Amino acid sequence: MLRPSQIILSYAKKKYVLIGLLALTLLLLISLVLYLTLFRQPYQADKTVQNTETKPSISQEKETNKASNCPGNTLEIGDWTDYFNTNLGFWVIYPKALSCSETSNGVVFSNKSKDEDKFVGIKILVEETKDTQSLENFLDKKYTLSQYPDYQSRKPEMEKIEIGGETGLILRIGVQLRIEERERIAWVKKGNKIYEFTAYNIGHTGSTGYSEESARIVDQILASFRFIEAITPVDLAETSDWPLYRNSKYNYGLKYPKALAEATSVEKSDNPDTDHFNIFREHQIQLEVQIQDPLRYQNPYPYDAKRLINLNNRIGYLTIDEPWSKRLVIKNKDFWYILSFRDGHYPPVRTNFYPSQQEFGKVFYQILSTFKFL
Known part of the structure; x- marks a missing residue:
């Protein structure tokens, strides 16, 4: 049977062993923290600096x-x-x-x-x-x-x-x-x-x-x-004296060359598939404005368009871009607006208003530059 002094000594040895194990564990934890701090952090810091120079996370x-x-x-x-x-x-x-x-x-x-x-x-x-x-x-x-x-x-x-x-x-x-x-x-x-x-x-x-x-x-x-x-840059000073057309029902307006004249209601074509149709013309040179409901009009696909044009912060689809024929389609709210400018002569016949090919395209973009939604 152990004497009281031996029992106390046994407990003391166990206590010192436990303290030693705790101290060793603490030392290992401190070493791990130091390793991560000294060796890993610089790499991560450098990587973060490079990233912030180019793009947010x-x-x-x-x-x-x-x-x-x-x-x-x-x-x-x-x-x-x-x-x-x-x-x-x-x-x-x-x-x-x-x-x-x-x-x-x-x-x-x-x-x-x-x-x-x-x-x-x-x-x-x-x-x-x-x-x-x-x-x-x-x-x-x-x-x-x-x-x-x-x-x-x-x-x-x-x-x-x-x-x-x-x-x-x-x-x-x-x-x-x-x-x-x-x-x-x-x-x-x-x-x-x-x-x-x-x-x-x-x-x-x-x-x-x-x-x-x-x-x-x-x-x-x-x-x-x-x-x-x-939109192709053009000289808008030349449009300063052009007549102004406004349509309050379909909320749009544009200017057109003085040589063209707005067709009378009798002269306008009767098109049952068009909500609105107007012509400005001089003989066979015609500026046409058609407005159609999307339910009756097949949307133009942008990848089929010749060019996409920024017109009043909306996409204009240039679906025809020939020397003597231009057409741009643009959507506003519930309707598609189709602007066509063409020469119906074949072969072309010189009239009082007969621009060259280069001037024909310029006039078209001058008209587009004056086009506005009201």
């Missing part, structure tokens, strides 16, 4: 774009609809199932999933540059070797691609440019603007690249992409 984008804030759509094509931005100058289609959120320099389409494996995200961003600077030169200056080694090493994989009628560049296999891992990315230049298209992921861990669904969608967006051009 996806989490920041989500905070500023919590709800869909895109304008109303004009077309529905199966499970896809369209988005356009006249300020940034482009039109695309995207799946109706995705949310659409505008930013100050572009638009984001996503399913807003918080699961990286299920997330679908596409961004279109627009950045201004010098008009004389080539696309390749712009990218080399932006993605330098010191800050973006992955981009520079992947340049041999770059492919040329047609985007909106212009020659662009694409990296089909993902490249790391921001915190998101492995973006599929493409660029195209138009005038002084660079358009960037990205299939991306949430990227909080950097372990998951863009999904196959995102890649498929961004490829279809690239195929559908159209530029919205500014």
Whole structure:
């Protein structure tokens, strides 16, 4: 049987062993914290600095774009609809199932999933540059070797691609440019603007690249992409003495050349499929304005138009662009407005008002420049 002194000694030994184990555990925890602080933090800090120089984080984008804030759509094509931005100058289609959120320099389409494996995200961003600077030169200056080694090493994989009628560049296999891992990315230049298209992921861990669904969608967006051009510049001083026509029923107005005269009601064609029809003409040179209900008029598809034109911050579809025949279609509220300017002579016959081919196009754009919705 143990004496009291032996029992006390036994408890004391156990106490010191327990204290020793606790001290060892604490030492290991301190060592781990020091390792993470000294070796991991600088890398993360450098990475964060590089990211903030080019683009806010996806989490920041989500905070500023919590709800869909895109304008109303004009077309529905199966499970896809369209988005356009006249300020940034482009039109695309995207799946109706995705949310659409505008930013100050572009638009984001996503399913807003918080699961990286299920997330679908596409961004279109627009950045201004010098008009004389080539696309390749712009990218080399932006993605330098010191800050973006992955981009520079992947340049041999770059492919040329047609985007909106212009020659662009694409990296089909993902490249790391921001915190998101492995973006599929493409660029195209138009005038002084660079358009960037990205299939991306949430990227909080950097372990998951863009999904196959995102890649498929961004490829279809690239195929559908159209530029919205500014109206061809013309001298409006020449229109200062043109007659002004206003229509309060259909809320539009325009000026037309003095040589043309508005047709009488008897002279106007009777067209039962047209809500409104008016002609301004001089012999066979005619300016026609038709207004039709969408239920009786097949919408023009932007990718079938010769050009998309920004007319009063709406898309004008230039569906005919021949030397002696021009037609532009534009929608306002519940109606389609069709403006046609043509020479009905064949072959052309010189009259009191007979512009050359170059002047004919100029007069058409002068008329468009005076066209307004009231």
